[in-house]
Amino acid sequence: MRILVLGGTAWLGGEIVRAALARGHDVTCMARGERPAPDGAMLVSADREDPQSYSALDGVFDAAIDVTMIPAHAHGAVTALRDRVDRWSLVSTCSVYAQDDVPGQDESAALLPAWDGPFETEKYGECKVACEQAVLAAYGAAAHISRPGLITGPGDHSDRTGYWPLRFAHPSTDDGAVLVPDTPGATVQLIDARDLATWHVESVERGTGGVFNATTEPIALADYLAAAREVAGHTGELVGVDQDWLSAHDVQPWAGERSLPLWLPQLKYAGFAARSPAAARAAGLTTRPLADSIRDTLAWELQTSPGRDRRAGLSPADERDLIAAARAGS
Known part of the structure; x- marks a missing residue:
């Protein structure tokens, strides 16, 4: 073609x-x-x-x-x-x-x-x-x-999906603690850019027409964090804080400066990362294991200057201050 x-x-x-x-x-x-x-x-x-x-x-x-x-x-x-x-x-x-x-x-x-x-x-x-x-x-x-929902994989310059594996690989604290959102019910849906790209090419090859939610099945945010932690080999403490605490401490959801990527307030966004991908699956969309995407994204992050200014996430200094506040109960 x-x-x-x-x-x-x-x-x-x-x-x-x-x-x-x-x-x-x-x-x-x-x-x-x-x-x-x-x-x-x-x-x-x-x-x-x-x-x-x-x-x-x-x-x-x-x-x-x-x-x-x-x-x-x-x-x-x-x-x-x-x-x-x-x-x-x-x-x-x-x-x-x-x-x-x-x-x-x-x-x-x-x-x-x-x-x-x-x-x-x-x-x-x-x-x-x-x-x-x-x-x-x-x-x-x-x-x-x-x-698609959130796109992941090596090359994610939005810094949303690279933040967690990189932070678990290189914690900001001496004891290895990492601040995480404690938001039961929160989900994420990620698709690797390489899988999305391949499906678009396959679809024009087959003559597939229609409109499709091109993503994976939703998984719990906690399960995503666990997968990123395992890939990175993190064994430090997880300092969990709820969304009210995060909001009170001016931590933004999803992306941007002073944010925790992938976290979204649940009442307003419970369905944002929980859409049905059934039609795309029936139309031939296949995706690689999440751990493979996380591993490749982390490798790319480590190759592209992990100390650079980022578009999403907490700076090491901000995270250390927030962990101290959470431990102090303030």
């Missing part, structure tokens, strides 16, 4: 390109050209802000795979290429859903309103809804859309 990857030079896009190349396909990447394409792929440098940029592409394609979150880019691409691309695959997100507090919901759950305007970070979910709508309107049954 001749496959066009819109992007293809960053993390997930690069994994899609490598998966397609490994399966013997002819791959063209269209990106701004700030990074090289993976070896074996052709790079067409173009800025999707320019509606004429698609004229730089040569010939026709069996399929396109897009990772954009910008509605104008999604609409512009399908408009310009509808007659030159047979099938279209979009990486969307489970953040498109309007309700996050009900576990077990499938793809029929209500969506946020589509965003009709320039991309805004605060409107990420709404922007992805607009991207989905553009693809579905242009391609119908020939459209394949995934809605």
